[in-house]
Amino acid sequence: MLQHKNIYIDGCWRPCSRDDVTEVVNPASEQVIATVPAATAQDVDAAVAAARAAVPAWSRTSPAERRVFLERLHQGLTRRAGEIADIVTAEMGAPRSISTRIQAGLPIAVSASYAQLLETYEFEERIGNSLVVKEPLGVVAAITPWNYPLHQVVAKVAAALAAGCAVVLKPSEVTPLNAYLLTETIDSIGLPAGVFNLVPGTGAVTGESLVTHPGVDMVSFTGSTRAGKRIGELAAATIKKVALELGGKSANVILPDADLESAVREGVAGVMRNSGQTCTALSRMLIHRDSYERAIEVARETAESTVVGDPTDERTQVGPVASATQRDTVRRYITEAVAQGARLVTGGVEPPVGLPTGYYVRPTVFAHVTQDMTIAQEEVFGPVIVLMRYDDEEHALRIANSSVYGLSGAVTSASEERAVAFARRLETGMVHVNGGPLNLLAPFGGYKQSGNGRELGTHGLEEFLQPKALQLPASATN
Secondary structure (H helix, E strand, C coil): CCCCCEEECCCCCCCCCCCCEEEECCCCCEEEEEEEECCCCHHHHHHHHHHHHHHHHHHHCCCCHHHHHHHHHHHHHHHHHHHHHHHHHHCCCCCCHHHHHHHHHHHHHHHHHHHHHHHHHCCEEEEEEEEEEEEEEEEEEEEEECCCCCHHHHHHHHHHHHHHCCEEEEEECCHHHHHHHHHHHHHHHHCCCEEEEHHHHHCHHHHHHHHHHCCCCCEEEECCCCHHEEEEEEEEHHCCCCECCCCCEEEEEECCCCCHHHHHHHHHHHHHHHHHHHCCCCCEEEEEEHHHHHHHHHHHHHHCCCCCCCCCCCCCCEEECHHHHHHHHHHHHHHHHHCCCCCEEEECCCCCCCCCCCCCCCCCEEECCCCCCCHHHCCCCEEEEEEEEECCHHHHHHHHHCCECCCCCCECCCCCHHHHHCCCCCCCCCCCCCCCCCCCCCCCCCCCEEEECCCCCHHHCCCEEEEEEEEECCCHHH
């Protein structure tokens, strides 16, 4: 069993102020595979102090200097891509194919994108007689989730470093091992002491100590809406900036002229990816009434043909969910949906055949789901999809927008013009039109209770900057 004994503060590995540890459980075997220290409020104080001390010099480095470090980070992560995939598979159960392509591939690509962005981004601009300079916010607390653990870490850390901020990272206690790999990589590239610090631990102790700390200038958080609300309340006491990327209940609208079978198969497969543990999962599929019964059958066939099993097996498409708590939560939603009258097409609360051990949930499809049902409104975060029927486009739009969330969405049509027109009316931060892929340079974030702020690309960089207007004499504009 792996035992990490130290945290990382001020460029050095050091023991925690107490001996408490967090156990890391492999969700496929239910066995403890590692322990990591649980940082205390005292450790957070030390990490924030180190970051504050590092800010003056680091914030004055040139974009070209910061770009060198980000290029080294990209190169280091690229060299360790195989290790990243192995670690994420072990600590959160993502199938090896997903871990290689997405769990390792995304953070590697994001680190490269911020290095490249520093070649062209303008940190100053002239507006009339004003010189507007964009300055780093200072010390950033990055608090990250377990579903895409290293991607979410790098999306915050790389952007903050590119902006000239110092970072204190608290990764999810469910998946802290990838953060240790990142920290080892950062330690090897010569980043100045204090610019990056790692304090693993619980949300209740380590996380809240960071959020309330007067030495922290900004909190960047990805996780549940419930936790995001708590962070907003705590951060308000010191008026620090808060960027929140929270939950979702995204609608996948298949218009009547779309290729139904292709759209349904791709939609179901997308929800099952990463065991449904994706904040942007298109977990509400909206089908025109004339095609509804055929869509149910295609969805059932797709779900039942999905290979569930050992995430280290290359044939596996869906592994376990990340924890016993998450498995029980998903099962509770399934039970409640049946009790409220939804039709269980396939799946359910019983574990998949042949998998008595591990936190597995069968790919599950519900039909005859109405807007008032819990499963149509709340984020399940598991391999569960609901099919909802609409009468016309206006009805589909009302259903799609009848959510407290607004993180993602999708529209499929034989006409791109028609799909784009519909997408413009969706109340969400991102819409996939006819299967358009994620763009790592475009802004990522939500409307409504899906959060505020944006990640990725220029918009992600600017979350960690604050503008200052230097009002010059009018003659300076001549």
